[in-house]
Amino acid sequence: MIESKKKESESFEHIKIKEFFYDNLPLDNNxxxxxxxxxxxxxxxxxxxxxxxxKEVIIEIQHSMILSKDLLQRTKEYNDHNCYVLWVFNGSSFERLPKIEDKI
Structure with missing residues (x-):
């Protein structure tokens, strides 16, 4: 299993999704x-x-709620370094009610 080097802790689901992309993406892609x-x-x-x-591609796994302005800012920061961004959302962990329109 991947040991996270990030300061904030990552959930089990976040780590498993990250492992999936790391292990499987190179199989059928250049x-x-x-x-x-x-x-x-x-x-x-x-x-x-x-x-x-x-071309450089960043895969960001978002397992928790994120404000749309934060998502756009992070995407812009990666784009400023000539990187494409693929966001992967795991909505099963998102709070269902009440819905907050400013969050994704």
């Missing part, structure tokens, strides 16, 4: 490099991939 918890600017990407064509 992935040259894949890293866990890879620093990009002031952020640490859950999974970082560099493809054979040189």
């Amino acid at each position: 992935v040259r490099i894949i890293k866990l918890e890879y620093p990009i600017g002031n952020r640490i990407a859950d999974v970082y991939c560099k493809l054979e064509n040189g």
Whole structure:
């Protein structure tokens, strides 16, 4: 199992989803490099991939609620480093009621 190096603790589900992408993404894709918890600017990407064509892709697993402004800010920070971002949401852990429109 992956040991998280991030300061805040990660849930079991977060770690398992991250492991899934790390283990399976290279199987059918042109992935040259894949890293866990890879620093990009002031952020640490859950999974970082560099493809054979040189494009860089960040996979962010979001297991808890996040404000839309925070999601957009994080995406912009990765985009500023020429990285595409794939957000993976695990909604099973999201609070169902009441719904807060400003959260995703």
